[in-house]
Amino acid sequence: MPAKLRDVAQKAGVSIKTVSRVVNNQGEISEATRQRVLAAIADLHYRPSKVARALVTQRSDTVGLVLSDITNPFFPEVARGVLDVAESCGYNVFLCNSDGNLERETRILESLVDHGVDGVIIFPTFELEPVLRRLAGPHLPIVVVNRQYDLPGVSTVMIQTRRGAQLAVEHLIRQGHTAIAMLAGQSHEVPQLERVQGYRDVLAAHGLPIREEWIIGGVPVRNRGRESALALLSRYPEITAIFAYNDLLALGAIEACQALGRRVPEDCAIIGFDDIPLAGAVCPPLTTVHVHKYELGRLAVERLLQMLAQPDQTFVPIWADVELIVRASA
Amino acid sequence: MPAKLRDVAQKAGVSIKTVSRVVNNQGEISEATRQRVLAAIADLHYRPSKVARALVTQRSDTVGLVLSDITNPFFPEVARGVLDVAESCGYNVFLCNSDGNLERETRILESLVDHGVDGVIIFPTFELEPVLRRLAGPHLPIVVVNRQYDLPGVSTVMIQTRRGAQLAVEHLIRQGHTAIAMLAGQSHEVPQLERVQGYRDVLAAHGLPIREEWIIGGVPVRNRGRESALALLSRYPEITAIFAYNDLLALGAIEACQALGRRVPEDCAIIGFDDIPLAGAVCPPLTTVHVHKYELGRLAVERLLQMLAQPDQTFVPIWADVELIVRASA
DNA sequence: CTGAAAGCGCTTACAG
DNA sequence: CTGAAAGCGCTTACAG
Numbered sequence: 255m256p257a258k259l260r261d262v263a264q265k266a267g268v269s270i271k272t273v274s275r276v277v278n279n280q281g282e283i284s285e286a287t288r289q290r291v292l293a294a295i296a297d298l299h300y301r302p303s304k305v306a307r308a309l310v311t312q313r314s315d316t317v318g319l320v321l322s323d324i325t326n327p328f329f330p331e332v333a334r335g336v337l338d339v340a341e342s343c344g345y346n347v348f349l350c351n352s353d354g355n356l357e358r359e360t361r362i363l364e365s366l367v368d369h370g371v372d373g374v375i376i377f378p379t380f381e382l383e384p385v386l387r388r389l390a391g392p393h394l395p396i397v398v399v400n401r402q403y404d405l406p407g408v409s410t411v412m413i414q415t416r417r418g419a420q421l422a423v424e425h426l427i428r429q430g431h432t433a434i435a436m437l438a439g440q441s442h443e444v445p446q447l448e449r450v451q452g453y454r455d456v457l458a459a460h461g462l463p464i465r466e467e468w469i470i471g472g473v474p475v476r477n478r479g480r481e482s483a484l485a486l487l488s489r490y491p492e493i494t495a496i497f498a499y500n501d502l503l504a505l506g507a508i509e510a511c512q513a514l515g516r517r518v519p520e521d522c523a524i525i526g527f528d529d530i531p532l533a534g535a536v537c538p539p540l541t542t543v544h545v546h547k548y549e550l551g552r553l554a555v556e557r558l559l560q561m562l563a564q565p566d567q568t569f570v571p572i573w574a575d576v577e578l579i580v581r582a583s584a
Numbered sequence: 585m586p587a588k589l590r591d592v593a594q595k596a597g598v599s600i601k602t603v604s605r606v607v608n609n610q611g612e613i614s615e616a617t618r619q620r621v622l623a624a625i626a627d628l629h630y631r632p633s634k635v636a637r638a639l640v641t642q643r644s645d646t647v648g649l650v651l652s653d654i655t656n657p658f659f660p661e662v663a664r665g666v667l668d669v670a671e672s673c674g675y676n677v678f679l680c681n682s683d684g685n686l687e688r689e690t691r692i693l694e695s696l697v698d699h700g701v702d703g704v705i706i707f708p709t710f711e712l713e714p715v716l717r718r719l720a721g722p723h724l725p726i727v728v729v730n731r732q733y734d735l736p737g738v739s740t741v742m743i744q745t746r747r748g749a750q751l752a753v754e755h756l757i758r759q760g761h762t763a764i765a766m767l768a769g770q771s772h773e774v775p776q777l778e779r780v781q782g783y784r785d786v787l788a789a790h791g792l793p794i795r796e797e798w799i800i801g802g803v804p805v806r807n808r809g810r811e812s813a814l815a816l817l818s819r820y821p822e823i824t825a826i827f828a829y830n831d832l833l834a835l836g837a838i839e840a841c842q843a844l845g846r847r848v849p850e851d852c853a854i855i856g857f858d859d860i861p862l863a864g865a866v867c868p869p870l871t872t873v874h875v876h877k878y879e880l881g882r883l884a885v886e887r888l889l890q891m892l893a894q895p896d897q898t899f900v901p902i903w904a905d906v907e908l909i910v911r912a913s914a
Numbered sequence: 915c916t917g918a919a920a921g922c923g924c925t926t927a928c929a930g
Numbered sequence: 931c932t933g934a935a936a937g938c939g940c941t942t943a944c945a946g
Contacts, residue, residue, distance in 0.1 A: 306923035636939035
C-alpha cells in the first residue's frame with residue numbers, strides 16, 4: 255500500500271498542507287521542517303498521486319497523440335519526437351490509432367477528455383471542424399497537423415507539402431524530363447491537393463502541358479502504385495518520369511518499371527514523398543521529398559505546451575520544413 | 585464547462601447516486617427514472633470523469649507500454665496489437681520509450697504508477713528484478729516480454745527465439761550449407777543467448793563443427809552487420825552462409841556481399857530474424873524468421889487484462905509463435 | 915427502488 | 931512559517 259500525504263505528515267509531525275508545500279516547493283518553509291519532511295518522504299518512498307492532484311488542479315500532465323496508424327512508417331519518428339519532449343517536460347502521452355476513421359477519431363477524442371488529458375495532438379484524416387468546435391477550447395488545447403482550422407483552442411502545424419511537390423517536379427525537369435506523370439494518391443484533402451497543385455504549378459511555370467490523364471489517383475499503397483504505374487506506362491510509353499504522392503506508391507512504380515523492363519532512372523525516373531525508412535533501403539534507392547518527422551512531432555508538442563501555458567493567446571500556424579533527397583531513382 | 589454528476593442529478597430530479605447507478609448500470613432502477621436520467625445525460629452531454637472515478641475505485645482504465653524505441657521497426661506492429669485490444673476493452677495506453685536504459689526504465693515505471701495505470705507491459709533490456717520486486721504486485725500487474733521473472737504480480741510472454749534460430753539454421757543446412765557463420769548481436773541477455781544457442785544446437789545435431797571465430801558479436805545495426813560480414817568473409821572465404829541475430833545485421837551482410845562481389849544467395853546465403861517491414865522490400869528479399877508482432881502485442885495485453893481480472897492467480901508464461909519465411913536471400 | 919454521508923488523495927483559499 | 935476546512939467529481943457501504 256503506497257504512502258500518502260497523510261502518512262508522511264504523521265511521520266514528520268506536521269500537517270499535510272506542509273508536506274504538500276514541500277512536495278510542490280511553494281511557500282516559505284523553515285529549513286528544519288523541510289528536511290524533516292523530506293526525510294519522511296524518502297523513508298516512506300512517498301510519491302504524490304497524479305490522479306488525486308489532477309482532480310483538484312484539472313491538470314493531469316498527460317496529453318493525447320492521435321494518428322491514423324503507428325504502423326504506417328511515417329509515424330514512429332513523429333511519435334518519438336512528441337514523446338521525447340513530452341517526457342522531458344513531465345508529461346505522459348496516450349497513443350491512439352484512428353485508422354483515418356471519423357467515428358473513431360471522435361470516439362478517441364472523447365475518451366481522451368474523459369481521461370482528463372491536458373491537450374491533444376492530432377493528425378486528422380477527415381473534416382474535424384464539428385468535433386473540434388465542440389471539444390477544443392481553453393480547457394482543451396488541440397494542435398492539428400496539416401489542416402487549418404480557425405477555431406478557439408486549436409492551433410496548427412503544417413508540412414510544406416506544396417513546396418515539397420515543387421522541389422520534386424523541378425528536380426525532374428532539371429534532369430531534362432518533360433513527360434512527367436503523377437500518382438496522385440486518393441483523398442481530396444488538403445495535403446493531397448497540395449501535392450497535385452505543386453506538380454501543376456511547376457509544369458505550368460515551365461510551359462509544360464498538363465495532361466489530366468497522366469494524373470492518376472488511388473489508395474496510396476504499394477500494390478496500387480504498381481498497378482497504376484503499369485497502366486500509365488503501358489498506355490503512354492512516352493512518359494519518362496513519375497512523381498508519386500508518397501514513397502509507397504513510388505516503390506510500386508519501381509516494381510512496375512521492373513516488370514516492364516524499364517530501367518530506373520534511365521528509362522523512367524521515379525520520385526516519392528515522405529522519405530520513410532524503406533526509401534533509402536530499396537534498390538534503386540528512392541529519390542524523395544524528406545519530411546522532418548521527428549522535428550514535426552517536436553514542433554507539435556512544443557506548440558501544445560505553449561498553448562497550455564498561455565490558454566488565451568492565439569498562435570499562428572507553424573510550417574515544418576521539407577527537403578529534396580536525391581538518391582538513385584531520379 | 586462540462587456537466588457533472590450533480591448537474592445531471594439536478595436536471596433529472598434525482599440524487600447523484602441514482603445517476604451514478606444508471607451510468608454504471610448497477611442496481612435496480614425503475615425504468616421511468618432511468619429514462620429520465622438518460623435524457624438528462626444526453627441533454628447535458630454528460631461524460632463521467634475517469635480521473636474522479638479512478639481516485640475512488642483505484643482503477644484508471646489506463647495501461648503503460650514500455651519499449652526501447654518505437655522507431656525500431658520491430659515495435660510499431662507490437663504497439664498496434666496492444667493498442668487495438670486495449671482500446672476495445674476501454675483502456676487507453678501510455679507509450680514510453682526506454683532506450684534500453686535502466687535508469688529511464690525505472691523512471692518511466694515510476695511515472696506510470698504516479699499516473700495510476702492499472703498495469704504495464706514492458707520489453708525490458710536490462711535486469712529489472714529489483715524494480716519489479718518493488719513495483720509489481722497485486723496492485724500493479726506487469727507483463728514482461730522475453731524475460732522470465734518469478735515474482736508476484738509479474739507474468740511473462742516469451743518469443744520462441746531459440747526455435748526461430750533453429751528453423752533458420754536448419755533451413756541453411758537443408759540447402760547444403762556446412763560453413764555457416766553467425767552475426768550474433770550484442771548483449772548477453774536471454775534473447776541473444778537463445779539465438780546463439782539455437783545455432784549451436786543445430787550445428788551440433790548435424791555433426792557440424794562449431795567455430796567460435798565464426799560467431800561474431802556487435803551492436804545489431806546495419807552498418808555493423810556490414811563491417812562484421814566484411815571481416816568474416818574476407819578472413820574466411822570458405823563461409824557460404826550467414827545467420828544474423830536480426831534483419832538489420834542481415835541487411836548489412838547483404839551489402840558486404842555486394843561489396844565483395846559475392847552473389848546472394850548463390851555465393852553466400854543470408855538469413856535474418858524478426859521480419860521487419862524492410863525485409864521483404866530489399867533486394868534480394870530477405871529470408872528471415874518471422875515474429876508475429878501484432879499477435880505478440882495482443883497476447884501481452886490479454887494477459888495483462890487477465891491479471892487485472894484475477895489479481896491473485898499466477899499465470900504460466902505464454903510462448904509467442906515464430907515462423908520461417910523463405911524469400912530470396914537463402 | 916432511492917438517498918444521505920463519508921471518503922478516494924490531493925490543493926486552494928483563508929486564517930493565524 | 932504553519933494549520934484546519936472545504937472541495938475536486940466521483941463510488942462505496944449503509945439505510946430506509
